[in-house]
Each structure stands twice: as C-alpha cells, then as structure tokens.
Amino acid sequence: MSEKFGLIGKTLKHSYSKPIHNLLGDYSYELFEISPESLSDFVKNSGLKGFNVTIPYKKDVIQYLDGIDARAQKIGAVNTVVYRGGKTLGVNTDFDGMVYMLTRAGIEIKDKNVLILGSGGTSATARAVLASLGAKSVKVLSRTGEVNYENYQQTAKETNVVINTTPVGMYPENYTCKIDLKAFKNLSGVADAVYNPALTMLLYQAKKLGVKYSNGLPMLVAQAKYAMEHFLDKKVDDGVIEPIIRNLERQMQNIVLIGMPGCGKSTVGKILAEKLQREFIDTDELIVKKAGMEIPEIFAKFGEEYFRNLETEVLKEVGVLSGKIIATGGGIVKNERNYFPLKQNAKIFWIKRDIDKLATEGRPLSKDIETVKKLYLERKDKYEVFKDFVIDNDGDIKSAVQGVINSL
Numbered sequence: 001m002s003e004k005f006g007l008i009g010k011t012l013k014h015s016y017s018k019p020i021h022n023l024l025g026d027y028s029y030e031l032f033e034i035s036p037e038s039l040s041d042f043v044k045n046s047g048l049k050g051f052n053v054t055i056p057y058k059k060d061v062i063q064y065l066d067g068i069d070a071r072a073q074k075i076g077a078v079n080t081v082v083y084r085g086g087k088t089l090g091v092n093t094d095f096d097g098m099v100y101m102l103t104r105a106g107i108e109i110k111d112k113n114v115l116i117l118g119s120g121g122t123s124a125t126a127r128a129v130l131a132s133l134g135a136k137s138v139k140v141l142s143r144t145g146e147v148n149y150e151n152y153q154q155t156a157k158e159t160n161v162v163i164n165t166t167p168v169g170m171y172p173e174n175y176t177c178k179i180d181l182k183a184f185k186n187l188s189g190v191a192d193a194v195y196n197p198a199l200t201m202l203l204y205q206a207k208k209l210g211v212k213y214s215n216g217l218p219m220l221v222a223q224a225k226y227a228m229e230h231f232l233d234k235k236v237d238d239g240v241i242e243p244i245i246r247n248l249e250r251q252m253q254n255i256v257l258i259g260m261p262g263c264g265k266s267t268v269g270k271i272l273a274e275k276l277q278r279e280f281i282d283t284d285e286l287i288v289k290k291a292g293m294e295i296p297e298i299f300a301k302f303g304e305e306y307f308r309n310l311e312t313e314v315l316k317e318v319g320v321l322s323g324k325i326i327a328t329g330g331g332i333v334k335n336e337r338n339y340f341p342l343k344q345n346a347k348i349f350w351i352k353r354d355i356d357k358l359a360t361e362g363r364p365l366s367k368d369i370e371t372v373k374k375l376y377l378e379r380k381d382k383y384e385v386f387k388d389f390v391i392d393n394d395g396d397i398k399s400a401v402q403g404v405i406n407s408l
Contacts, residue, residue, distance in 0.1 A: 003027040005231050008034050008042060008061075009054035014171055014196060016217075016248060017052060020224045023244045025232065040064045043081070043088060050082040050231045052224075055167070058121030065090045075128045077121035080227040091230055094125045097223030098191075099133070100241070105214035107161060107189030109133035115147070115159045116140045117179070118166035122193050126163050135161075141179075149178050156183040162202075164192040169200035174320045174344060177201035187211050195220055196322065197344040198252060204340050221245050250408060252322045256342050258386055259351035260376055261330035262358035264393045264400065268351055269327040271401045280325045283332070286314045308335060315341045330375070333382035342386065349404055350387035354394050 005027055007017045012031040021029035032051070034042050039057060043064040053061050058077040062068060065081065068090035072078045078090035102109060114135045116126050119142040130138050139155055141147045147155050162184065169176050174197050181187060181202070190206035195217040199207070206213035221244050229236055255272060257265040266282055273280035284295060287310050291298050298307050311329060318326055319341035326346070332338050342348055358372055389407045393400040 003231075004030070004048050005050050005052075006030045006032050006046075006048055007052040007054060008032045008039075008057060010034070010036075010056055012054070015054070016195070016220065016252075017054075017224065019248065019251070020221055020244060021228065023247060024224060024228050024236075024240065027231070036060065048083070050080065050227075052227055053079050053081060055120070059124075062090060064088075071095060071128070075124045077124045079121075079223065080230055082230050092125060093223040093226035093230070094122060094219070095129055096226045097219040097221075098125060098129045100222035100238075101214050101216070101219035102129070102133070102189075102191060104218050105189065105191065105212050107191060107212050107214065109135050109161065111136045112160040112188070113137045113158050114139070114161045114163060115152070115155060117162065117164040117168070118142060119145060120165065122165035126165055130163075152179055153183045157185050159184050160186055161189045161191070162187065163190075164194065164200075164202055167194065169197075169202055170194045171196045171322075172320055175201060175316065175341075177205070181205040181209055189213065192216055193219060196252065197320065198249070199340070199344045201340070204344070217248060218245055221248070252345060253408075254319075254321065254324045254326055254346035255404060255408070256346040256348045257325070257327045257351050258332060258342075258348060258383060259330065259393075260353065260355075260358055260372070260379070262372075263330075263351045263353040264397060265327040265351050267397055268391075268393065268400050268404065269325045271397065272404055273325045275401065275405070276325070278323055278325050280327070281318050281321075282327045283311065283314050283318065284327075284329050286318070287311060287329075290314060312338055312341070319344055319346075321345070331379070333379055333386050339386060347388045347408065348386055349407070350383045350390045351393050351400065352390055353392075357394065 006029055012033050015031055018029055018031055039060060058079055061078055066087040068078055072090050072092040075092050078092055079094045080091045082089050109130055110133060112135055114130050116123050119140050123140060127138055139147050141152050168178055188211055190211060190213045192200050192203050193216040194200050195215050198215055203213045203215060222241050225236060225241055257269050259265055269280050288294055291310060315338055322345050355373055355376055391400050391403040
C-alpha cells in the first residue's frame with residue numbers, strides 16, 4: 001500500500017470518502033482539512049499521487065493546476081487531481097457520478113424541464129450533465145439569482161425534475177428544506193447531492209408525492225470509482241459500485257424498533273447492539289433523563305400531550321445520528337410528525353407480539369389487558385404505515401434478533 005491519495009476540503013469530519021476508497025482499492029487514502037490560504041502549497045507539495053477536491057475548492061483549485069481536461073474546462077470545476085510526469089491535471093468525475101445516480105434512480109432527463117438548486121461547483125456539473133442528457137430547459141435557483149427562494153413558485157408548475165446541489169438538509173441541519181414540492185404539479189423526479197441523512201426533507205417530500213428520487217450516495221460512490229481510475233490509470237468495472245453503496249447504507253442506517261409497550265423492543269435492541277457492535281439508544285430513557293422524572297410521573301403531573309412533545313424532541317435529537325440501534329416508546333407512531341425523524345437514516349422494524357403476552361407493569365397507558373387491546377386497535381394501522389419490516393417476537397428472543405439481522 002505504497003501509493004497515497006486523499007481528499008481536500010474545508011470541513012471533512014462527516015465525509016465518507018475514506019471508507020469508500022478503502023473498499024475500492026489497495027492504496028492509502030486520507031482526509032486533509034485545509035484553509036484557502038494553504039491551497040496552493042498543498043497542490044505543489046502534497047506528496048500524494050492524486051487527490052479529490054470537495055467544497056469549497058472545486059473551482060478555486062483550478063488556478064493552481066498545470067492543466068485540466070476538456071470536460072472540467074467546460075464545467076469550470078474540478079473534483080479530482082492527478083500528478084502526471086511532474087504536472088498536475090484536474091478532471092471532473094462528479095459528471096459521471098451524477099449520470100450514474102440519475103440513471104440508477106430511473107429519473108428521465110431528456111426533454112424535461114429541470115430546476116437546479118444552487119450555483120456552486122456541483123451545480124455547474126449538473127448543468128453539463130443535463131445538457132448531455134438532452135434536457136429541454138435548465139434553470140438555476142439561488143439566493144440572489146433570477147429564480148430564488150422567494151419566487152420559485154412561478155417556475156414550479158413547468159418543472160419536471162429538481163436537483164439539489166446545495167448542502168441544505170445535510171447533517172446536522174437535517175430538518176431544513178427551503179422549497180415546498182407541493183407547488184411542483186408536473187414533477188417526475190428529485191435528486192439530492194446530500195447523502196447524510198439518507199432521506200433529506202426534500203426527498204421525504206418527493207417520497208410522499210410518489211415521484212422517483214435519489215440521495216447523493218450513488219453519485220459519491222460512482223465518482224470515487226471513476227476518480228480511482230484516474231489515480232491508478234486503469235479501467236475498473238462498474239460492478240464494484242453497488243456492493244459499496246449497500247455496504248455504506250448498512251453502516252449508516254439506524255435500526256429503529258417500534259411496537260406495543262412490552263413487546264420486547266428494548267431486549268431485542270440490546271442484543272442487537274451487542275451482536276452488531278453498535279450503540280443502543282432507548283428514547284424512553286432519554287425522555288426520563290430530560291424530564292428528571294419517570295414516565296408514569298410525567299403522565300400524572302403533565303398529561304400525555306406534554307409527554308408526546310418531549311418524545312418528539314428526543315426523537316429529533318437521536319434521529320439525525322447514524323448506525324445506532326434505537327428502541328422507541330409504544331405510542332411513537334401516534335404522531336405523523338415522528339415519521340421523518342425516525343425514517344431519515346433508518347430501517348424501521350415493527351416488533352410484533354401476541355397481545356396476551358405483552359408486559360403491562362409500570363406502563364401508564366396499558367395497565368390491563370383490555371386497555372392494551374384497545375391501544376393495539378388504535379395503533380396497528382399506524383405501525384403498518386411506519387414499518388419497513390415486521391419481526392415476530394412470540395417465540396425465542398434470539399429468533400427475533402436474527403430476523404432483524406436477516407432483513408438487513
């Protein structure tokens with residue numbers, strides 16, 4: 001592993017580039033957070049054989065390179081730099097990554113009217129991609145542009161595809177979205193360059209509208225594969241891309257457990273956490289900590305509405321995390337507002353147990369079997385809406401745990 005490569009950017013603590021390249025090839029790949037003032041020196045004296053470039057240097061780096069290829073020249077942005085014969089050459093593999101993302105999601109571009117959110121380096125790449133794929137028209141929405149966040153509704157009716165190239169909605173600002181897709185009456189596809197969270201607020205809107213959508217993870221992995229080809233100066237089969245996407249999705253996803261009180265969510269969750277070596281989080285325990293009292297006392301003193309608001313607050317805090325095991329309260333599904341915080345980075349498992357086997361001790365809303373039956377009838381359709389998978393927990397707890405693992 002003698003060859004050394006890397007990624008430069010201003011803030012890289014949430015980057016997935018290192019694990020992607022570790023999965024791609026047998027070479028060293030590191031992250032380098034650098035200031036604008038040190039950009040020139042890094043290009044000249046990095047000691048690397050090549051490197052990737054991310055926000056905010058995709059345009060700025062060009063002035064320090066010996067040359068860029070025709071595509072990067074046309075786009076005006078570089079995301080990959082290689083050293084050839086003592087010279088630095090800039091290329092743009094984001095172009096191929098974006099084509100891969102759109103094709104994979106089945107988002108048609110030919111003869112479509114497209115709205116790009118953002119005007120930076122990735123936006124320039126998107127414009128080049130859309131031109132190559134035969135878009136009918138392309139408009140760019142930016143804070144101070146002709147199309148902006150105050151007047152985009154005037155463009156919405158004719159727009160067929162929306163592509164977000166801004167960091168809006170990216171971790172840790174997961175609950176941010178600056179446009180309302182309900183204004184887009186002829187929408188057929190939405191792509192978001194953001195990949196953490198897996199489901200941004202923008203993509204959640206697309207999901208609810210039933211249109212095709214994709215986050216930025218396929219683009220990120222695909223562009224890395226194409227960058228590796230430049231690094232190593234050899235072709236690599238596209239077949240390596242999908243296994244890496246699935247691998248990263250598994251690592252990034254939370255495992256969220258929902259179900260009736262007493263169904264075994266916490267027990268299943270703790271065993272899963274041990275088996276998968278992940279952190280276990282119980283939202284009820286966090287609520288108790290936040291309130292400074294036990295849940296029956298919260299209900300007795302302040303009522304259910306107060307508890308549900310606390311529950312949503314806690315859920316928003318833990319939902320932005322990645323790779324956790326999260327056990328939730330039985331009534332988490334009562335509020336539709338809780339779906340996005342749960343789903344944004346997760347697969348949701350409904351732990352299902354026969355009503356007669358549910359534990360009731362210490363549970364303020366399910367003190368006896370008749371009350372439990374009533375609660376189940378009220379909630380079962382909501383569990384159905386929230387869940388991705390159903391796990392039977394009527395038998396051996398190990399079988400339920402293995403059921404979750406198999407579903408992943």
